[in-house]
Amino acid sequence: MKKIILPLLLCLLLPCAALAASSAAPASTSSSVPSLNLAGLMDLLAKNKGKVIMLNFFATWCPPCQVEVPDLVAVSKKYAGKDVLIVSLSVDDDSKVVVPFMKKMNMDYPVYMAGRDITKAFQVSSIPHNVFYAKDGQRVISEPGIADTEMIEMVFKKLLEQK
Template sequence: MKRFAPLLALFLFSCGGNPPENEAAGAARLGQAAPGFSLRSLDEKSHRLSDFKGKVVLLDFWATWCPPCRASTPALGRLHRKMAGKDFAILSISVDDAAAAVRPFLEKEKVEYLTLMADSDIQSVYRVRAIPTFVLIDARGFIAKIYQGFAPEMEVEWEKQINRLLPN
C-alpha cells in the first residue's frame, strides 16, 4: 500500500472537480460582465444592478462589526459628494445578519448613498472572501477593479479610477 500512496495522492490532486462552494458558477471576475442582482434596501425596496446601467458603480461589501469597513465610511461619503451629478453610484451592500444593526450605524454616520442588505448568494457570486471588498464596475457593466481591505489612500485611487471610467 505504501507503494501506491504517492500515486493515489497524485491522482486525487490532479483530478478536476467542482469549484469550491464559495465560488458560484459564473462568479465575478475582473474584466468580465458584473453579475446582475436584486437586493433590498433598508426600506424594503428592491434594487437591481441593472437599474444603474450606463453609470460607473462602486459596490461596497461591508459590515457594522468590521473596523476597516467602518473606517471606509467617511471616505465613501466624501466620494459620494464629490461625484454628485456625475454618472456614478455607490451601492453599499451590508453583510450584517439584520437591518436592525445597520440602521443606527447609517444614521450615526449620516450615510447618504444607497445601502442594500446582502442575500445568501451575493458574496459567493462576487467572490467576497474578506470585508471590506470594493468592486468597481464601468459604465458598460464590466468589472474594472476589485479592492480588498481599506487604507485611507484608497480614496484618491477610487476617484482617479472612477474619473477614468466615467462616460464622456
C-alpha cells in the same frame, strides 16, 4: 353536511387571515434596511448601465469598514449629479444594527442587506470588499481591502473618461 362546512370555512378563512397578517407587517420602515438578492442586484446594475458603479461590501462591526465609510460619504457627495453610483451592501446578520450605523456615519447613498447569494457570487471572503463597474456594465475591479478617497476618485476618473 356539517363535516363539509367546517373544512370549507377553514379553506376560505385561512387565506384571508394570512393576507391580513402580511398586510399588517410594515413593508420597509426606517428601522430596517432593504434586502437585496443576486437577481435584484443584477437588475440594479442593469438599470444603471451608463454609470460608473462602486459596490462596497461592509459590516458595522468591521473596523476597516468604519474607517472606509467616511471616504465613501465624501466621494458620494463630490460626485453627486455625475454618472456615478455608490452602493453599500451590508453583510451584517441583522438590519436593525445597520440603521444606527448609517445615521452615525451619514451614509446618504443606497445601502442594502446583501443576500448570501450575492456574497457567494462575488466571492466576498473578507470585508471591506469593493467592486467597480465601467459605464458599459463590465466589472473592472473586484478586490478586498480599504478603498480610500484618492483611490476611489482615481478609479472613477479613469472610468468616467472611457466612452
